Amino acid sequence: AQSVAQPEDQVNVAEGNPLTVKCTYSVSGNPYLFWYVQYPNRGLQFLLKYITGDNLVKGSYGFEAEFNKSQTSFHLKKPSALVSDSALYFCAVRDIEGTYKYIFGTGTRLKVLA
């Protein structure tokens, strides 16, 4: 069965410092991986995805993610954190069985401190 894991419930980082939000996955076959962000009482917003190609994927709001097949990881990164980046971040893998179903990680709350 496919799954994603986000090992950190919360990540704290100082404004201006680089941030990393971790995600590891377990899939059979090629992984189709996504990152979403959720602000309080809001739906999820798409940040970026990895389907194939370059291992470093660039997305919205200056975020990027690095796909590492040997470590089965897809960590989200940003070179310089902003206070406004504080939110809940979800990693997801797409079901390969012909549907659009996502399997979400448990989420990581990012807190950027001024």
Added chain:
Amino acid sequence: GAVVSQHPSRVICKSGTSVKIECRSLDFQATTMFWYRQFPKQSLMLMATSNEGSKATYEQGVEKDKFLINHASLTLSTLTVTSAHPEDSSFYICSAPTSGSPSSYNEQFFGPGTRLTVL
């Protein structure tokens, strides 16, 4: 990007009543939509896959008679929580992929969510 709306954004109802939540794709057609439930400080739990013109597919453990889903058009899916009880209080979110092709790897677009409170 594509826009998905939900209505209402917030609803408070009495125990035993039914509540309908609408999910609309505003600028694209969606043959498939998904309904999720999110508890406070927790991840999204997929409840069901809504299929235009056919029956919804429910995830294991989700009562189909409790959570009625209707996908009557290519832009509208509704979730009706029947005989709601306080334990049904939650944040309900819908989503839709922009492409109708099952082989597409397009991302999904999410509605803003509906907060249901059952008294």
